[in-house]
Structures are given as C-alpha cells and as structure tokens.
Amino acid sequence: MSEPAGDVGTQVDDVGTQVNESSGPIHAGTGDQLNDITYFLNLPREARTREITSIQLRRLWGCFVQPPNFDRAAAQLAQPEGLVILDGPTGTGRRTAGLMLLSVGITPDLAVRFIPPELELHAARAERRIFEGKDVRDGDRLLLDLSEVAADTFAEQQSTLHDLQSALVRRRAKLVVILPHSLRDRLGTDFRPHVVDIGRPDMSKVLERQLAAHGICLRNTSSHRGTFASTTMAALVRVVYEVVDASRTQPDAEADVLLSAVLSSGQRRAQLAAKAVRSADEARPRALLIAAALLHGQSVVSVFLAQHRLLEQLRPPNDDGEHPLELSGVAGSLDDLGLELVVTADQRLEFAERDIAADVLQRFWDDMPWLRAPLVEWLVEQPSTASAMDFEVVTVAKRFGAQCRRSRQAALALQLVEQWSTGGRNQRVAAYALLEDLLDDDQTASPARQLLYGWARDSHLSADRAAIVVAACVNIVFDRYPDQAVVRLSWLAEHSDNLVRYEAREGLSRLAEDPARQAKVIDLILDARRFKPSSFAAVATPAGVLSLADGGAVERVLDGWQRALTEVEPVRRAALLRPWLQAHADLVANGRTDDAARLLQLLASVCGQQRELFDLLHNTTLDWVGYRRDDPARRWTADAVVKLVRHRRRVAGTVRLEAGV
DSSP: OOOOOOOOSOOOOOOSOOOSOOOSOOOOSSTTOOOHHHHHHTSOOOOOOSEEEHHHHHHHHTTOOOOTTHHHHHHHHTSTTOEEEEEOOTTSOHHHHHHHHHHTTOOTTOEEEEOOOOOOTBTTSSSBOSSOGGGOOTTOEEEEEOTTOOHHHHHHHHHHHHHHHHHHHHHTOEEEEEOOGGGGGGSOTTTGGGEEEOOOOOHHHHHHHHHHHTTOOOSOOGGGTTTTSSOOHHHHHHHHHHHHHHHHHOTTSOHHHHHHHHHHHHHHHHHHHHHHHHHOOSHHHHHHHHHHHHSTTSBHHHHHHHHHHHHHHHSOTTOOSOOTTOOSSOOOOGGGSSOOEEEOTTSBEEESSTTHHHHHHHHHHHHOGGGHHHHHHHHHTHHHHSOOOHHHHHHHHHHHHHHHHHTTOHHHHHHHHHHHTTSOHHHHHHHHHHHHHHHHSTTTHHHHHHHHHHHHTOTTOOHHHHHHHHHHIIIIIHHHOHHHHHHHHHHHTTOSSHHHHHHHHHHHHHHHHSHHHHHHHHHHHHOTTTOOHHHHHHHSOHHHHHHOOOHHHHHHHHHHHHHHHHHSOHHHHHHHHHHHHHHHHHHHHTTOHHHHHHHHHHHHHHHTTOHHHHHHHHHHHHHHHHTTTTOHHHHHHHHHHHHHHHHHHHHHHHHHHHTTO
16 A cells, blocks of 8 residues: 555535445336336347448348339439439339449448438537538448428428538549439429439339248249239338248248238238228227227227227217217127127237237228327327236337338327326336337438437426437437437436436446447547537546557547546536546456556546646545545555655656756
8 A cells, every 4th residue: 555645735625416326226206216217228229220331232132123214323323423312102112222322333341321311400519410511431322311301301401412412522422312202393403413213113023032032932923913013112021021921830831822821811801900990880899999909919908998088088078979980871880890809818808810900900090090190199098097017008109100100100109209208107118119119210210310309409308208318319329320319418418407417428328338339439429519528428437448449549538538627617527537536446446456557547648747637636536535434445546546646746846847947
C-alpha cells in the first residue's frame, strides 16, 4: 500500500445524488410495477439488416426474376449520374429489383445501404438531415424507399435528392429510389428523365425460383399462372412459406401436389370466412366472430366479454334501432355459419380449423372498413381486462397489427401503440410487441420511427414510454439506422426526468456492450453535432475502454473523456470520475492488479497535462473513499490515485522550474 491519502487542493462539492451501486431492478410507481426497460431490453433480439452484403446479393440473384424494363433501369443506373428512380404498381417487387440493380458490378467489400426516408432537420440538434451528401462514401450503393411517404414529406425529400446527386457523381456512387406510385405527378421535372417504369415479373416463375431456393422443385407452374397473375409479392411469399412448411410434414409428397393443396386450402378458408360474414347478419354472432378471430385461443370468458364490449361500444347511446353490425335480411346463427368454434379442455375458445381465424378477421376488415377505427378503441381495453398471460396479449396485438400492415394503415396501429403505452403492464407489453412488428415491416417502419422521434423530443415523456423508445432503438432501429437510434437515445439521456435519463443511458450502455456495435456507437456519440458528456460516459465505460484493442479507438475515446470532463458543468464532473474509481477498485478486489494499473494510466491520459483535472480527480477520490473507508480495495484505489496525482504535480512543478515560470 502507498501512503494514506491526504488533503491536497480545494475540496469540490458535487451537487446531486451519488450512486454507489446500480445493479438490480428499479421500481417506479406503486405496487408491483415492472421495470420495463430491463424487461424489454432482455427480450430476444432478432437479427436485422441495415445493409446487404455482396454475398447476400449474389444469393438473391438465384431466386430473382427480372421484371419488364429491368435492363432499361440498369442502363439508367450505369450513367455517370448514378441515379435511377423506379416507378410501378405497388406489390410488384420494386425493392428487390432495386437491390438487384445495385448488385451489378458490386465489389466484395461493398454493401447496399438503406437511407432513412424521414427528414429530421434537427436530428443532431443542428439543421441537418439524417442522411445527406456528405454521408455518401466512395463507390456507395444506396437504396431510398419513398413508396410509403406522405405527399408533404415527398415534396421535401426531393431537395435531399438534389444534394445527393452531386455527391453520387463525385463519389462514383449509385442510388436507387423507389417512387410513390400515387405521387409520380409531383416529381420535379429535373428528376423525370431518371424514372423507369418497372413492370410486374412473371409471378409463376418467381414462385418456381423461390421454392427452388428451398430445395423444392415444381414440375408444372403453367396451370397456376392465372392464380398469380395479379397477386402481390408479399402474398406469393406467404404461399411459398406454406408450401415449405407442408413439405416438412409431408416429405414424400410431390411439390405440385403440396402447392395445389395450399392454394385450395387458402381458397376454401377465404370462401368459408366470406360465407360466415355474409350469413351472420345479426350483431351478436358477428361480434362473436370478430372477438374469436382476434382472441383465438384465449379463454372463453375473455372472448365473450370482448364480444359484449364490442356490441356495447358500437351501438350509439339510446339507440334502439338496428345495430351497426347488423344488415337487413335473414338472421343467422353460429350453427349456420359453416364454421365450428370449440372449447378446449382448459376452457379456451378456438376455431376447429385454426388457420381460418385470420381469414375471418381479414374478411371483416375488408368488407367493413368503417369498423377498423372502432376496433382500436375496443382493443385498448383488452390487455387490461382479459385474463391472459403476456404472450397471449402480444398475440392479439400482432393479429391486429398484421391487418394494419396488410392494408398499410400504420396510423391505426400507432393509435393503439399510443393508447397502450400509457396503460398497465400488459398494455405496455402489447404496445411494444405491436411497435416491433411495425418497425420490422418496410411498409410501416417510417411512420413508426416518426412516432419514436416525436416521443424522444417530448420534454414531458413518461418513463413508461421512454422504456419503449429505448428498447426499440436498441433492439430494432439501430440495426438498420444506427444514427437515428443514437440520436433518440442521446436526447433522452439529457431528459429532465431521472428515470428517463437512466433508461436512455442503460440503452446506450447495452449498445456499447455489444462488441459488434461498440465502435459504431462510440463514433456516433463522439460526433461533434451530438456530443453530450453523459451520453458519452454511458457508452465509453472505463471497463469498455480497457477492453479496446485498437490503439486509434483508445485514443479517440480518451480524447472524448477529456472533452466530457471539460465541457460538463463543474458540479457534475465528479460524477463522471466516480465510475473510473469504482472500476479500478473492482479490478483490485478481483485480483487484477495489472489491469487496475493500466486503467489508472488511461485515467492519467484523460487528465493529460491539465492541473485542474488532476485536482478534481484528487478531491473526488477523497470524497469517494470517505463513504467506504473500511473497503480495502477502495483504500488501495485512493492511495494509488493520490500517489499518481502527487507524481504528476512534481513533474509539472519541475517542468515549470525548468521553463523559468
């Protein structure tokens, strides 16, 4: 042990709360409220793609069928401007065609990057868009999907294209833009020469290629050519998945037989669902069908309570006339519907044919579009009143979300997310599950990210909603748009609410703990436009700095720490130093004295030649060790720091004497 720490310099009082231990759950509110941020962050994280490598693109070629005018689009993209704008009917695979265009001539070290379609002029607390010309790299391959943007956003987005155009030429990069088909007439005249109409590919050939990629070979697709003539790419992919699933349960069956069975089953389910909706003219059986379709597999009590609430909600007050769910004509009953509802041994209500639930719901959704908005209000009450486990509530959310995504009505689903996000625990779980699906779907991801943007900018944001924002940024958004995720988390890390700040910094810390993400997160935080000391401290933890192997990365991080200590308010500087002291003490306690010595040298590098920082380090150490003087590891750390500070002061004094100061 070195000599005991003595009082040197002026004691600096740190205003605020000292946290000596941050492990374990945080409980806010009353009762058994769950620590949402821990729950959400610990959910299994799916692998999501923010870029597609050249290897993945070559694999996609194996199941790609060129649509009409593909060669023309390729010729346009090959021009020096490096820009092509794809137009065409929705659901014909323009996004896939764009990826294939970008794969032509791509080198092994390049990948296709997705550009966010949102315009966030203050995303980095400066007037800067999320992606602009300066972000284009040499030889870049970029895809910008505007197919779902609103008219006002589309008008603004065109100014971004002007900025990108010059960068494309300068960097010899390529950009494919997916045009909103309904807004083609609003495209500026200077961009129209770049537009190419992409037609519908031969869907039967697409089906054949898709199945072949799974090792399933069709003998004859001509008989099904008419079936897929007008289908969307998404619907075709669903058929592929069903055939693949069927082949696993019937490995000896011929592929053509499986395909016919899947198509026949789908048509039969659709016909049964249509008949049921037409036959059930009375409000009560119709309400039961809707409730059973959404709550399929849940308790009988939950389904019938949901049916009752739906009937009450849709009937106007003091209205004794025909119920909105009824149609004039023959009154039907469930016995006449052609559908069988069964009660399982554990008292759950199910359709005898499980797959038909989605068809019933889709039929109501398509035939009664006026019913969609009232369903949102009805569903708001389900998670808090249904006697269901979390996964069952999540299932209900996903079923409703699937219809919203299919009809591209993200706004309806987001209304439900907003309502559920302020409710009880079950509702918040359902809100996050629904939001996750919206963010994962390219057709609804943009408005879902905009919701997160609005919440992150809300100075009165609740901790419940903040937990959803943080988890969504960490688990979903970062993988595709890391810049957006870090910006939102950085905003929340400076929030006025203590719990919101904790949640955001926990999210940043989780990102930095992942070796595959660490360097990217730190670089984004170090960006001069968004640098915040507290956010930086959350991602560049002392233990993380110690684990860095890249010398250049270590130097950048140490510069960031010095910047954080000099830019933060004086009363908060000590709070930034305490984690270094605790990390050193933990290493000592675990017998890792060599690592502890190396960590102390890194801390000395942070302080550099600034006497003020060494004085701050000394005084903070005295204050920190005073809480636990009986801890040998803390005393060791305090002694080592004081010894270091005194050595640096002697060196600095010698330098001043030699300089004649």
